[in-house]
Amino acid sequence: MTDALDPALETQLNATEETRHASLLEFLRIPSISALSEHAGDIRRAADWIAEELARIGFEHVEVSSTPGHPIVYADWLNADGAPTVIVYCHYDVQPVDPIDLWETAPFDPFIRDGRIVGRGSADDKGQLHMHLRAAEALFVVRGALPVNLRIVFEGEEETTSASLPGWLEANRGRLGADAVVISDTGFFEGNIPALTETLRGMLYTQIDVTGTPTDLHSGSFGGAVENPANALARIIAALKDRDGRVQVPGFYDDVDTLDDAAKARLAALPFDPEAYRAQTGSGPLQGEVGYSILERKWTRPTLDVNGIWGGFQGEGSKTIIPAHAHAKVSMRLVSDQDPDVLFPKFVAFVEAMCPPGVRVSVQFLGGGKPVRTPIDHPVAQAAARALEATFGRAPVFIGAGGSIPVAEMFEHQLGLPVILMGFSNPDDHAHAPNESMVLANYETGIRTICVLWDSLGSANRG
Numbered sequence: 001m002t003d004a005l006d007p008a009l010e011t012q013l014n015a016t017e018e019t020r021h022a023s024l025l026e027f028l029r030i031p032s033i034s035a036l037s038e039h040a041g042d043i044r045r046a047a048d049w050i051a052e053e054l055a056r057i058g059f060e061h062v063e064v065s066s067t068p069g070h071p072i073v074y075a076d077w078l079n080a081d082g083a084p085t086v087i088v089y090c091h092y093d094v095q096p097v098d099p100i101d102l103w104e105t106a107p108f109d110p111f112i113r114d115g116r117i118v119g120r121g122s123a124d125d126k127g128q129l130h131m132h133l134r135a136a137e138a139l140f141v142v143r144g145a146l147p148v149n150l151r152i153v154f155e156g157e158e159e160t161t162s163a164s165l166p167g168w169l170e171a172n173r174g175r176l177g178a179d180a181v182v183i184s185d186t187g188f189f190e191g192n193i194p195a196l197t198e199t200l201r202g203m204l205y206t207q208i209d210v211t212g213t214p215t216d217l218h219s220g221s222f223g224g225a226v227e228n229p230a231n232a233l234a235r236i237i238a239a240l241k242d243r244d245g246r247v248q249v250p251g252f253y254d255d256v257d258t259l260d261d262a263a264k265a266r267l268a269a270l271p272f273d274p275e276a277y278r279a280q281t282g283s284g285p286l287q288g289e290v291g292y293s294i295l296e297r298k299w300t301r302p303t304l305d306v307n308g309i310w311g312g313f314q315g316e317g318s319k320t321i322i323p324a325h326a327h328a329k330v331s332m333r334l335v336s337d338q339d340p341d342v343l344f345p346k347f348v349a350f351v352e353a354m355c356p357p358g359v360r361v362s363v364q365f366l367g368g369g370k371p372v373r374t375p376i377d378h379p380v381a382q383a384a385a386r387a388l389e390a391t392f393g394r395a396p397v398f399i400g401a402g403g404s405i406p407v408a409e410m411f412e413h414q415l416g417l418p419v420i421l422m423g424f425s426n427p428d429d430h431a432h433a434p435n436e437s438m439v440l441a442n443y444e445t446g447i448r449t450i451c452v453l454w455d456s457l458g459s460a461n462r463g
Helices: 005-013 018-026 039-057 126-143 166-171 229-239 261-269 275-282 294-299 340-354 378-393 406-414 440-462
Strands: 060-065 072-077 085-091 111-113 116-118 149-155 180-183 194-199 202-211 301-313 326-335 360-369 396-403 419-421 436-437
Touching: 005 018, 005 126, 005 202, 005 440, 018 039, 018 116, 018 126, 039 060, 039 072, 039 126, 039 149, 085 126, 085 406, 116 440, 126 149, 126 440, 166 406, 180 378, 180 406, 194 378, 202 229, 202 340, 202 406, 229 301, 229 326, 229 340, 261 294, 294 396, 326 340, 340 360, 360 406, 378 396, 378 419, 378 440, 406 419, 436 440
Parallel strands: 085 149, 085 180, 180 419, 194 396
Antiparallel strands: 060 072, 072 149, 111 116, 116 436, 202 326, 202 360, 301 326
């Protein structure tokens, strides 16, 4: 077994750095925004770009697989006799770029400067996908083969809840046999400390629609006599949480476990600076559910947040109306055994109960995913920890993630595979926000970590 980078791989990676960076910037220039229909062609272009790279590198059975939504790129290389088989998952779609005026440059005009790769997708998740391509390429060039068997699953709908993936996984179950799944869509701990993610929160995403009259009304003629949908929506939203940050939906916390003292002690021992965290966000005093630390709130407690709200007049100047309708996007992060399918009807019932007479309310289910806990004692997880230590120079910490990766739950429950969350993005990556970036050292060292991991797994099994 080896947990050090092969010098020949280091030589190859050093010699190809300029070409590698040019390739990454080319990939990042494709505006593969899955949430916006006008970018469907760009999503397909990104999928084709990846497929061409996989074939050029040396993978077999490369396929851009159609789905009801955006395509999934599949490839494999299964010629490492006696070695384990690992599915590598990343996503090539990215978030929308609003607000555009806060970007330093155009989001899809990426650049490398001051030790960072800047551009939409640099961290989440095209930069990490690209790392896997380059690690595999280095191994093929130096050895002509991989030390492990790899199946590649790169999808284009992760930022829109991976709606097409469950059906694709079921339809392709016969060619997805593996020992584990490695997902690179997470990141390091505060201070850019190497980390493996142990828990992911789940998600319930909804839209509340409040409807009043068929058209907007004059507020002077009808105000005080007709219920205002925007006012009604504000009352509904205000009722969802109390002043202590606790969600008021009955039954919301039924399946939430309480941390034991040992788990709380592990969280408290992590080198976390709440004030530095606050300063990084530009926020005022930190808020949240009373009685829990910041890390407990981020990783082990469920949340409810309004992600967007609109309705009525929003132009320049004034217009005195009672709007005909008002809307809000509301998401919930889930933990422990919370199930979005169980919570959604409870949420709907509470919203309906809070709706005043005179208007109608409906709630749409826009997506969901269950929470995930990964097996950190699994051999692949332990090999990943050793690979991170060998390349980054310190043992990784095991952390939770406040975000959600629905695909992790899909691999775990649909295919029964252990999921290892090994991501490389820096905590200040501004994912989903303007000026998204990845620290160049994370990208470069991460490529080397992946090489060490595949070597470690291959040699361990042959031994």
